[in-house]
Amino acid sequence: xxxxxxxxxxxxxxxxxxxxxxxxxxxxxxxxxxxxxxxxxxxxxxxxxxxxxxxxxxxxxxxxxxxxxxxxxxxxxxxxxxxxxxxxxxxxxxxxxxxxxxxxxxxxxxxxxxxxxxxxxxxxxxxxxxxxxxxxxxxxxxxxxxxxxxxxxxxxxxxxxxxxxxxxxxxxxxxxxxxxxxxxxxxxxxxxxxxxxxxxxxxxxxxxxxxxxxxxxxxxxxxxxxxxxxxxxxxxxxxxxxxxxxxxxxxxxxxxxxxxxxxxxxxxxxxxxxxxxxxxxxxxxxxxxxxxxxxxxxxxxxxxxxxxxxxxxxxxxxxxxxxxxxxxxxxxxxxxxxxxxxxxxxxxxxxxxxxxxxxxxxxxxxxxxxxxxxxxxxxxxxxxxxxxxxxxxxx
Amino acid sequence: xxxxxxxxxxxxxxxxxxxxxxxxxxxxxxxxxxxxxxxxxxxxxxxxxxxxxxxxxxxxxxxxxxxxxxxxxxxxxxxxxxxxxxxxxxxxxxxxxxxxxxxxxxxxxxxxxxxxxxxxxxxxxxxxxxxxxxxxxxxxxxxxxxxxxxxxxxxxxxxxxxxxxxxxxxxxxxxxxxxxxxxxxxxxxxxxxxxxxxxxxxxxxxxxxxxxxxxxxxxxxxxxxxxxxxxxxxxxxxxxxxxxxxxxxxxxxxxxxxxxxxxxxxxxxxxxxxxxxxxxxxxxxxxxxxxxxxxxxxxxxxxxxxxxxxxxxxxxxxxxxxxxxxxxxxxxxxxxxxxxxxxxxxxxxxxxxxxxxxxxxxxxxxxxxxxxxxxxxxxxxxxxxxxxxxxxxxx
Numbered sequence: 053x054x055x056x057x058x059x060x061x062x063x064x065x066x067x068x069x070x071x072x073x074x075x076x077x078x079x080x081x082x083x084x085x086x087x088x089x090x091x092x093x094x095x096x097x098x099x100x101x102x103x104x105x106x107x108x109x110x111x112x113x114x115x116x117x118x119x120x121x122x123x124x125x126x127x128x129x130x131x132x133x134x135x136x137x138x139x140x141x142x143x144x145x146x147x148x149x150x151x152x153x154x155x156x157x158x159x160x161x162x163x164x165x166x167x168x169x170x171x172x173x174x175x176x177x178x179x180x181x182x183x184x185x186x187x188x189x190x191x192x193x194x195x196x197x198x199x200x201x202x203x204x205x206x207x208x209x210x211x212x213x214x215x216x217x218x219x220x221x222x223x224x225x226x227x228x229x230x231x232x233x234x235x236x237x238x239x240x241x242x243x244x245x246x247x248x249x250x251x252x253x254x255x256x257x258x259x260x261x262x263x264x265x266x267x268x269x270x271x272x273x274x275x276x277x278x279x280x281x282x283x284x285x286x287x288x289x290x291x292x293x294x295x296x297x298x299x300x301x302x303x304x305x306x307x308x309x310x311x312x313x314x315x316x317x318x319x320x321x322x323x324x325x326x327x328x329x330x331x332x333x334x335x336x337x338x339x340x341x342x343x344x345x346x347x348x349x350x351x352x353x354x355x356x357x358x359x360x361x362x363x364x365x366x367x368x369x370x371x372x373x374x375x376x377x378x379x380x381x382x383x384x385x386x387x388x389x390x391x392x393x394x395x396x397x398x399x400x401x402x403x404x405x406x407x408x409x410x411x412x413x414x415x416x417x418x419x420x421x422x423x424x425x426x427x428x429x430x431x432x433x434x435x436x437x438x439x440x441x442x443x444x445x446x447x
Numbered sequence: 448x449x450x451x452x453x454x455x456x457x458x459x460x461x462x463x464x465x466x467x468x469x470x471x472x473x474x475x476x477x478x479x480x481x482x483x484x485x486x487x488x489x490x491x492x493x494x495x496x497x498x499x500x501x502x503x504x505x506x507x508x509x510x511x512x513x514x515x516x517x518x519x520x521x522x523x524x525x526x527x528x529x530x531x532x533x534x535x536x537x538x539x540x541x542x543x544x545x546x547x548x549x550x551x552x553x554x555x556x557x558x559x560x561x562x563x564x565x566x567x568x569x570x571x572x573x574x575x576x577x578x579x580x581x582x583x584x585x586x587x588x589x590x591x592x593x594x595x596x597x598x599x600x601x602x603x604x605x606x607x608x609x610x611x612x613x614x615x616x617x618x619x620x621x622x623x624x625x626x627x628x629x630x631x632x633x634x635x636x637x638x639x640x641x642x643x644x645x646x647x648x649x650x651x652x653x654x655x656x657x658x659x660x661x662x663x664x665x666x667x668x669x670x671x672x673x674x675x676x677x678x679x680x681x682x683x684x685x686x687x688x689x690x691x692x693x694x695x696x697x698x699x700x701x702x703x704x705x706x707x708x709x710x711x712x713x714x715x716x717x718x719x720x721x722x723x724x725x726x727x728x729x730x731x732x733x734x735x736x737x738x739x740x741x742x743x744x745x746x747x748x749x750x751x752x753x754x755x756x757x758x759x760x761x762x763x764x765x766x767x768x769x770x771x772x773x774x775x776x777x778x779x780x781x782x783x784x785x786x787x788x789x790x791x792x793x794x795x796x797x798x799x800x801x802x803x804x805x806x807x808x809x810x811x812x813x814x815x816x817x818x819x820x821x822x823x824x825x826x827x828x829x830x831x832x833x834x835x836x837x838x839x840x841x842x
Contacts (some may be wrong), residue, residue, distance in 0.1 A: 073634065074665070077654040093640055098809050100698045120472075127632030128671060131641040145699065147630055147742065147809075149642040188697035189544075189812045202839045205658075209651035209744050212634035213644065213811055235542055239468065239607035247544040248488055248527035249655075251606065256604035257474040270469070273672075276523065276706065303555075304540065305523075317842050347542065349604050374840040374842035414542075415492050416486075416608055417584045419601035420592065444644030446599045447768035 060334045062341040064367050066293055067224040069273065072213055076407060078202045078265055079221040080369045087194045087214050095150035097126075097225030099182045102141040102163055102171055103154035109176040118173045119166070126151060129355075141171055150183055157182030159166070165259035182265045190214065222369035224267040225293035230284060231256050231273045232299055233347065237271065239426050248366075252349040252416060253298040260356055264364040266294070278304045281312045289316075289338050293367050296360060298345045298352045306331045309344050313337065326394045328413040329355035341367065342408065348414045354396050377445040379424070381406035389428040398422035399443055406443050422446065455715050455729045455754075457595045457736040461618040461688055468606055468819040473597045473660055474616040475764045482589045482609050482708045485582035490545035492521075494577045497536040497558055498549035504571040513568045514561070521546060536566055545578055552577030585609065595766030597660065605742050617764030619662040620688035624652050625679060627694055627704065628742065633668065647744040647811060648693040655751055659688070659759040671700045676707045684711075684733050688762050691755060693740045694726065701726050702705050704739050708732065717792055720825060721789045723751035732737065736762065743809045749820075772840040774819065776801035782830045784823040793817035794838055801838050 099104065106121060112118035124134035125143035132151035133259075134142050140160075142151050150157070159182065162175035188305045189210075189239040190196060190272075195209045196214055203219070211219065231251045239250045251273055257438030258268035269292075281297075288295055310322050310333055317337030324332045328351035333344030343360055345352040365373045381399075384407040389395040399406040400421040411418040424445040428435055435441065463477030492498065493692065499515060502762070519529035520538035527546035529537050536544050536553075546576035554577060557570035584605075586589060588699040590608055592602045598614070623795055626646045634645045646668055653663035663686075668678045676692075694704040705717050705728055712732030717739075719727045723746035728739030738755055740747040760768050777795075780801040794801040796818040803821075806813040819840040823830055830836065 073650055074653065074707065077657065092644055092809075093639055096809065098807055127642075128628060129640075129642045147644070149627075184807055184809050188807075189810050202842075205651040205654040206745075206748055206841065208654055209647040209816045210811045212650045213647035213744070215634060215637060217617060217634050227630035233523065233542075235775070239612050241608060242489055245524075246823040247522075247706075248523045249487055249542070250610055252604040254609045255469055258469065259600040259603055289721065299497075333651050339821060350601075353601055355603060375774060375840050377773050379770060379773065380775065393548055412493055412579055412583070414487075414491065415584050416464050416601065416605045420605045445770050446601065447597075 054395040059139040060072060060363075061366065062336055062363070064293060064339055064341060066367060067226050067368050068220045068222055069146055070218045071221040073208055073217045073219065076203050076208060076219050076221060077205065078220065080202050080265065080371060081197055081199050081218045082222050083199050084218060085196045085211060085216055087192055087217070089191040089214070090192050091213055092184060093186055094185050097144040097146055097148045097150060097157045097182060097183045098184055099159045099181060101144055101158045101160045102173070103136050103144045103151050103157050103176065104141045104152060104155040104173070105136060105138060106177050106179040106181065108139060109158060109173050112173050112176050114174045114298050119348050120171050120173060122169050122171050150325055156184075157178040161419055191423045198372070200369060202370060202374060205345070207208065211373075224265055225364050225367040226269060226291060227261045227294045227296060227364060228263070228269045228271050228288040228292040229248050230252050230288070230295070230297045232276060232281060232297060232306065233273070234276045253345070253352045256349065257296055257298070257356055257360075260353070260361060261364055264326050264361045265368050265370065266364040276308065278308050278312050281309065282315065283336070285312065285316055285342075289340050292340050294363060295337070295340055295342045296345060296356070297342065299333070299347050309333065313342055313344060317342065323353070324395065325392055326355065326358070328396065332359065334359070348418050349416050351413050353419060358396070379445055379446055380440055381443050383435055383437050383439045383441055384408070385437045387426070387428060389432055389434045391431055391433045394430050395428040397426045397428060399424060406441060455758075456761065457731050457758070459688060459734055459736060460764050461620050463615045463617055463763060465506045466616040468603055469583060469615065471598050471603060471616060472794050473615050474614065475597050476592055477592050477615045477617050477764060478594050480591045480606060480611055480614060482585040482587055482591050484609070484612070485587050486584040486608055487579060488581055490553065490581050491579045492539040492541055492543045492545060492552045492555045492577060493579055494552055495541050496539055496553045496555045496577060497568070498531050498539045498546050498552050499536045499568070499572065500533060500549060500553040500578065503534060504553060504568050506693070507568050507571050507709065513564050513571070517541045517564055517566050517835045518613055534658060539641050546556065550574040550578075586674060593767070595764060597765060597769060616652045619660055620759050620762040621686060622661045622684040622689045622691060622759060623664045623666050623687040624649050624656070625666050625690070625692045627676060628700065629671045631668050648740070648747045651744065651748055652691055652751055652755070653694070654766065655748070656759055659756045660763050661759040671703065672705050673703050676704065677710065680711055680732070680737075684735050687777060689737055689758060690732075690737045690780040691740060692737065692759060694728070694742050700742065702738070704728065706739055708739060708763060712737065719750070721750065721753070723791065725755070727754065729754070735750065743812050744811050746808050748814060753791070772842055774838045774840055776838050777833055778821075778830055778832050778834045778836055779803070780832045782821070782823060784827055784829045786828045788826055790823040791824050792821045793824060794819060794821055796838060801836060826829070
């Protein structure tokens, strides 16, 4: 399983294209973005107060205040019209441009206007105090955002501040989703005939794809028929960056999926040491990665979170995926596990205790009841009650 | 600060409306959804094998196999055409309908076809083994998803399985975002005049709103003018479920925002014991919650994550917000903090160590450099180097 997770690294990457900033959240920059100019671009006051020469304030205190002549005021968003000379001060709003001659700003809290045109200063300031340097937020050419890491809210803010309103980002990977099985019917089916089940997997896979930054295309239900599946896959390859097939649930149907995929490309592995999720297929056809998922929805979703989501990100150029939401909790009971097999155990969380939710792998209710899951690694033979575990939270 | 977080609970909730399942990820159900019918709806095999009467297998073993007459086969998605009587078995695919008369399925691994029409069984099965009951995933009327919790991928799967293809969900809260300040110009501005800064906050707030399930409306830059702000707010109220104003950065501009908001409604608090973010305003105007944020983008984004995101969720009917991504790490150095004030400290993460990123609150680069943040609660007077802390990760 670890081998499959780490080893299957298809070369495919989506191309880069321009994305406007207001649609760029979570998009993946294809190249680092550098600051075109210094930011903020001018020395800027960080407080309300008076622009001064710091030397004029040395030694002042509550007991021995200094007195400066106020020669003017800086307005927000405007070039200062006055210069600060020895013994003078200029009134400043937070965010205003530091006037020529000044090297610090005294906070208004440490001043008092004793008479019109004169301000009393009771605290000394050092040069640079109360001021952001012109290039303190970014020097020209500094990296504003790296390539490969999905853009976060503050990255958008920084790009906006720098006037970068379009980013070159990887296209969202187009992920084609097929369901297979003679028993599978669309969710819209009002009344089921005996033996039929509605397609539960496709809509959930599409959701996971979208959350991973992909563009899902739910492409319908293919009957358990090799020719029909081959035709569907061939037709989907040109417009897909990744293909996901939730295979039939019986051994025969799974083998059929594998043999069809084998005819179209190279099977990288078939069968994983993971529970649930053993009958998983990884392949590459015409440069398009293909994932064959177990037939039952619960196993399909568990495996897709572990293998499919990282693949969607990889193909979409994401080299620094955002971390999952993880909570530490103590296990409510012993969890047995076979060595050599990775176990994904669903748990409910309450008051720092993780209680396993057991049930057949055919049951979706095990997943909907769970708040998250615990992974028992391949080398472990189980975990004792009371062990601290990382619970990855569903969201 | 805690008081502000816990205490400001405006009554406004967005109305419910129908949402198709394939657009319902992360949407908030307005009412619990119950299963219309039993799921899977029929007793279903969980393995490939033979449907049998369990009693016919009692006592069998490798040494003393049992022999059953194979009277037919169940096909996927079809009603069985045979009944299982004493001494007989019916071939079953995983997921097939259990035929009448059978109460268990023997896995194919524990059988062997010894001659046409006869199967050898070497392991006994108990009644119910190898079978999912007709109502085991959901009984009719069982709650499939609760109200108030954003829908996760597996919830969509469960609803699809039940044939529920439309969910009644709260409308996304419409969040109107204003920037204010004579110095603030649109991000598209190619060349800044001295003292001007581009609007960095609005695009980032819009991103946080969208991630919290809201529908942001970036509504432009209002000059530092009470009448202009009042006109803009009045016009926005009827079509907003929440209004966010990133106030001017100077004390005067902030006071002006407060006095305008005070004329339009009730100020709940003005000024928070949080760093950065002190000059935050919470109010309610005509039943619409209004948040006034600090003028500098970094403080605005920090405060909006703490106060704004929970408010967007609350107004959108979300009573069980998804947890943040949190990582445990050790502090690289001492962190001082004033008691009675909540401190939000930006940190970089590497190898389980959280290194604080310091810098003036006017610097956005502190936020873009950080991987996450640590909260020093109001009652603490700082944290020692080496302390284990929860780092909330940006994503």
